[in-house]
Amino acid sequence: MAIVTHNTIINDLRTIASAHRQINNFGVGDLWEFASSGTVNYAAMWVVPSVSTINKTRVIHEYEIYIMDRVFKDEGNENEVLSDTHQICLDIIAQLDKSSLYNFKLEIDNITLENFTDKLEDEVAGWKFTAQIVRQWDKSRCAIPFDSTLTSTSTGNDYVLIIDQTGQIVERVSVGGSYTVINASGIDSGSASTSYTNQVVDI
DSSP states (O other): OOOOOHHHHHHHHHHHHHHSTTOOEEEESOHHHHHTSOSOOSSEEEEEEEEEEEETTEEEEEEEEEEEEEOOTTOTTHHHHHHHHHHHHHHHHHHHTOGGGSSSEEOOSSOOOEEEESOSSSOEEEEEEEEEEEEEOOOOOTTOOOOTTOOOSSSSSOEEEEEOTTSOEEEEEETTOEEEEEOOSOSSSSOTTOEEEEEOOOO
């Protein structure tokens, strides 16, 4: 399975925009960058990366997706623009929901579309929504480009510290080793000379 990154997600969004016959411009960045991106052929799709969160074995990428089109000076076509761009948003959501085509999943249970007008320097109207794109993360270190000299900062193998009731370190035991505790204070029903041998395991 291909590795999913921010870059591959953007490329998938760009491919969707290019394939949609009503979208004539695609871009990524802060919203203010849209105004300085040069001549725009509408309708346009603009993606603003938001936040990324980790939930156990899932990485969730959030993107604000804007779909917009030009509005006449007299705003005579504003409702038509809002209708068309709303449908384009639904088209994009439906395409992203085709999990068989992508190595990620779109959280589709609760997506809110928010309309806007006159939001940018151009007289535009449209809708925006937040896409939560989820990918699995196995925490594998096999593909990390670490140098082969990377080592632990500890002085030896993994170990545990055996500490008595006063907080003093009694013994340091490596994984796989064992240690013996003598019950000298009656912490259970055993006699004062009771001994316990424990094995340190790697978890």
